[in-house]
Amino acid sequence: MDCKQIRNFCIIAHIDHGKSTLADRLLEFTNTISDRDMKDQVLDNMELERERGITIKAQAVRINYKGYELNLIDTPGHVDFSYEVSKSLAAAEGALLVIDAAQGIEAQTMANIYLALENDLEIIPIINKIDLDRADPKKVKEQLLEIGIDPDEAILTSAKEGTNIEDVLHAVIKRIPAPQDNQSKPLRALIFDSVYDSYQGVIAYVRVIDGMVILNDQIKMMANDKKYEVDELGVFNPTRSSVKKLSTGEVGYIIAGVKDVKNCRVGDTITHIKNPAETPLPGYKKVKPMVYSGLYPSDNKDFNLLKDALEKLQLNDASLIFEPETSEALGFGFRCGFLGLLHMEIIQERLEREYDIDLIITAPSVIYKVKKKSNELLEIENPADFPQQSEIKIIKEPFVKAALHLPEEYIGPIMKLCQNNRGQFIDMQYIDENRVALEYKMPLSEIITDFFNQLKSKSRGYATLDYKMIGYQESDLVKLDILVNKEPVDALSTIVFRDNAREKGLTLVRKLKKTIPRQMFKVPIQAAVDSKILARVNISAKRKDVLQKCYGGDVSRKRKLLEKQKAGKKRMKMVGKVEIPQKAFMSILEREEDE
Amino acid sequence: MNRYLNYKKAFGLYIHIPFCQSKCNYCDFYSIKYTPQKMREYVDMLKKEIELYADKLINNRCRTIYLGGGTPSLLSPQLIEEILITVFNSFNVVENVEISMEANPESLTECKIKAYREMGINRLSLGIQSFLDEELKFLGRSHDVIDSINAIIKVEKHFDNYNIDLIFALFRQTFLNFVYSLNQVLDFNPSHISLYKLQIEDGTKLYKRFKDKKTNLISEELDYKMYNHAIKKLQEAGYNHYEISNFSRDEHRSKHNIIYWKYEPYLGLGPAAHGFNGKQRYKNYSNFRKYIYELKKGRLPVQDIIKLNKKEMIFESMFMGLRLTEGIDVEKFKSKFDVSIFDIYDNVLQELKEDNLIVVDKKRIYLTKKGLNLANLVFSKLIL
Structure with missing residues (x-):
């Protein structure tokens, strides 16, 4: 296909603004997918994506429309996955910026706009959901003007009802530039995503920037010089369909017998072995996980199962990292690094759902930098590994700049929430007459606990959040230990701000009292810093648990009841002589400050 | 031959009488509203069921007979007698067999009590539950304390072996209220006392009311205190605490119930009844109409056969057997x-x-x- 007839674009949006629904309509309107195959959010392949209504992985689909080849790249909306977004943007020349007509511009919208501008993309603003009663396109246009986008270029749509979908397609053709015609140059294809297929190996999603790639070509990865032969080339419309070649400007996939995903890194450039390109395309920054937590199988027997499952998930999700660790309380497991809390939740759900593994997850932690008095420097991602307080000279923790967008009536409670989470106020600006943008400097560790949930509940869901790492700073932190029946439980240790230690300790022990069932003996639960007890509660001994009435009849039913009771206990971990249920380990993840 | 019919040892016989005047708030047993026609029809079918078993069982030795419910005492002595005659004609019943029957205070008259005793029933089990009207109301019982006292007085005239059921751990029940009812029971000095903690079973009226509380309507401490006080008090009064919830004077243990706890065979008749031959268990249809229909067709009304592997059997025999204090x-x-x-x-x-x-x-x-x-x-x- 002539480059002039190709348009590569992606859709960017704040989560829930209707990105996937718009994608559905574009596919439907162009008959890329028949009505019969149409199900909501076609591009969200994973069960989990459909259910949560979010996009996790990028997807690329070819649309044939009026002699043009339009390649649509769907991107995730959540802050955790902005890395995925940036990958997709590098493969496109333009972006549809979807804005909810009722919600207006959100924190994530801004982040996406900056990403698009960095990648020199043509932005087409789409004001979506105009069918809603609360829709106020005029106000959204004012907001657009405010941030320097021409509001007259905005297209008003209702993806849900299919309004003005044709206008969107015309805008894509008219306003998004065609790819540069570099047909004669040596091949350079950018890998912008990859998935792993257990039969065919790695399926690399590529955008051909220069030259062309043909079936059976000998190719190599420019990052490590690994050589392969192209087994299959193809495009998505929307299911995989093979083609003989992919030429400049086109988007598609390459299968070349790559068995290890590590040899097909997203961001790498594919070229020919003969007549190779001189320099690779600019790659992406390698993402660093921001949140760490321990993943343990509830049943120690499942360790290998968990290992296999994590390896498989990693094949499709290079941002997930893990290494084995052991905990006295939980046995063998993995310390895993995630992009954020949502990423963590999704990995957890996929492990439980797709691999049927019962998990215990420890409280998320960031990487702390500790300088010991001996001047030794440590990077610690597991609170249990913290050195003795007396050996520590300074502790540094990562800080972020948090951007929050919210209706003005919630300013009070949200500012209080930020302050309670050690936020330092930077700036406040009105986006329009009743929406406000707040900027705070905050420790990342505060954001990754319950901050997001609280933000949503304190603003009735109207506040949105985006954040950016700004580096490490010294903080007065201590390790808070939890002792159950006088034994420290490593998996329950957390790093807290010194001035909050007592309060947090008290909240934690009270929570544990609620979740740990009575045992046959009295169990004290204590919170301690450096073996100094800050808070203590007792769980009194269990005294009575007996089925009082039991005769003949359905004895099997009674047996099954007892068996069920015991099965419930399997999800418990023995710490010394105390049975601690899984939910006790999880309960410390949430923080209810109103308690 | 079906293996579940293979009884090697003498069995205890349980006969379910599914009729009740009204359903108690805590009850999850199978029962239906009674009418004279239904009772007549039911007794005829029961007789048929007995005869079918007599036909099919190789070993039909019967060690105990227990009429439970429901409310067996709603049946007239004539109907009860018809059932028992069929049992005696069909099975090989041991000498001096224990014949127990459950009864509720409101359905008992002296005339009935006397007739039951004279036909050969030698043990009555009375659903008294509490000696406080307020508590009886909470439980949804259809008798009051006066009914209970009068019934017990008449029963003790004719039966030297009778049981009183008492329930504790009621919503807002105080320790002293429980002690009061317990002392009332002790004043009558029955030969047998069953003491149950109120259990909130799925599907009962109480379940709907106390869904969120699940099993405990009183604190674990109070529950513990009531139960252990009762054990001490009853032992002091000369009762033998022979099973988690059961107490007897002299040798008046429930022979029939001991069969269950010792994991020995029993035959169950009537809708929703279960039987067990020592290796397999069967379950009758619980639907009254289906039960009748099957028998009319000349088939045993067995809905399901529950096969047990050795591990399951060992475990069942352990948790049943340990209920007996002799272990x-x-x-x-x-x-x-x-x-x-x-x-x-x-x-x-x-x-x-x-x-x-x-x-x-x-x-x-x-x-x-x-x-x-x-x-x-x-x-x-x-x-x-």
Whole structure:
């Protein structure tokens, strides 16, 4: 296909603004997918994506429309996955910026706009959901003007009802530039995503920037010089369909017998072995996980199962990292690094759902930098590994700049929430007459606990959040230990701000009292810093648990009841002589400050 | 021949009478509203069921007879007698057989009581539950305290062996209210007392009301205090605490119920009844119409046969047997299952012993006082 007839674009949006629904309509309107195959959010392949209504992985689909080849790249909306977004943007020349007509511009919208501008993309603003009663396109246009986008270029749509979908397609053709015609140059294809297929190996999603790639070509990865032969080339419309070649400007996939995903890194450039390109395309920054937590199988027997499952998930999700660790309380497991809390939740759900593994997850932690008095420097991602307080000279923790967008009536409670989470106020600006943008400097560790949930509940869901790492700073932190029946439980240790230690300790022990069932003996639960007890509660001994009435009849039913009771206990971990249920380990993840 | 019909030993016979005047708030047993026509029809079918079994069983020796419900005392003495005559004509009933019948105070007249006794019923079990009207109302019983007292007075005239059922751990029940009812029971000095903690069963009216509270309507401490006070008080009064919830004077234990706890065979008749031949269990249709229909077609109204593997049987026999305060006979266990209890439960028994939940000697294994209170914990450790 002539480059002039190709348009590569992606859709960017704040989560829930209707990105996937718009994608559905574009596919439907162009008959890329028949009505019969149409199900909501076609591009969200994973069960989990459909259910949560979010996009996790990028997807690329070819649309044939009026002699043009339009390649649509769907991107995730959540802050955790902005890395995925940036990958997709590098493969496109333009972006549809979807804005909810009722919600207006959100924190994530801004982040996406900056990403698009960095990648020199043509932005087409789409004001979506105009069918809603609360829709106020005029106000959204004012907001657009405010941030320097021409509001007259905005297209008003209702993806849900299919309004003005044709206008969107015309805008894509008219306003998004065609790819540069570099047909004669040596091949350079950018890998912008990859998935792993257990039969065919790695399926690399590529955008051909220069030259062309043909079936059976000998190719190599420019990052490590690994050589392969192209087994299959193809495009998505929307299911995989093979083609003989992919030429400049086109988007598609390459299968070349790559068995290890590590040899097909997203961001790498594919070229020919003969007549190779001189320099690779600019790659992406390698993402660093921001949140760490321990993943343990509830049943120690499942360790290998968990290992296999994590390896498989990693094949499709290079941002997930893990290494084995052991905990006295939980046995063998993995310390895993995630992009954020949502990423963590999704990995957890996929492990439980797709691999049927019962998990215990420890409280998320960031990487702390500790300088010991001996001047030794440590990077610690597991609170249990913290050195003795007396050996520590300074502790540094990562800080972020948090951007929050919210209706003005919630300013009070949200500012209080930020302050309670050690936020330092930077700036406040009105986006329009009743929406406000707040900027705070905050420790990342505060954001990754319950901050997001609280933000949503304190603003009735109207506040949105985006954040950016700004580096490490010294903080007065201590390790808070939890002792159950006088034994420290490593998996329950957390790093807290010194001035909050007592309060947090008290909240934690009270929570544990609620979740740990009575045992046959009295169990004290204590919170301690450096073996100094800050808070203590007792769980009194269990005294009575007996089925009082039991005769003949359905004895099997009674047996099954007892068996069920015991099965419930399997999800418990023995710490010394105390049975601690899984939910006790999880309960410390949430923080209810109103308690 | 169907294996579930293969009874090697004499069985206890349970006959379910599914009729009630009204359903109690806590009851999850199968029962239906009674009418004279339905009762007549039911007794005819029951007789048919008995005769079908007499036909099919090779060994039809019957050790005990128990009429439970429902409310068996809603049936006239004539109908009860018809049932018992059929039983005696069809099965090989042992001499001096224990024949128990459950009865509710509101359905008893002296005339009926006398007739039951004269036909040969030798044990009555009375659903008294409480000696406070307020508590009876909470339970949804259709009698009041006066009815109860009058019924007991008449029953003791004709029966020297009768049981009083008492329920504790009611919503907002105080310790003294419980002590009051318990003392009232002791004043009558019945030969047998069953003491139950109120259990909120799925599907009952109380379940709907107390959904969120699940099982405990009073604190665990108060529950513990009531139960253990009762044990002490009843033992002082000369009762033998022979099962978690059962107390008897002299040798008036319930022979029929002991069959269940010793994991021995029983035959169950009537809708929703279960039977067990020592290896397999069967379950009758619980739907009254379906039950009648099957019998009219000349078939046993068996809905399901529950097969048990050895591990399940061992575990069942353990948690049933440990309910008896005399516990489990080590020798009998071995002859029943062909394996020593110590080989199967080696570490577990040691652990339970160390936690002071059971006593293990050469002859038997039984629950300690602590173990009686925490029996479910003990049982769940014995799952194989």
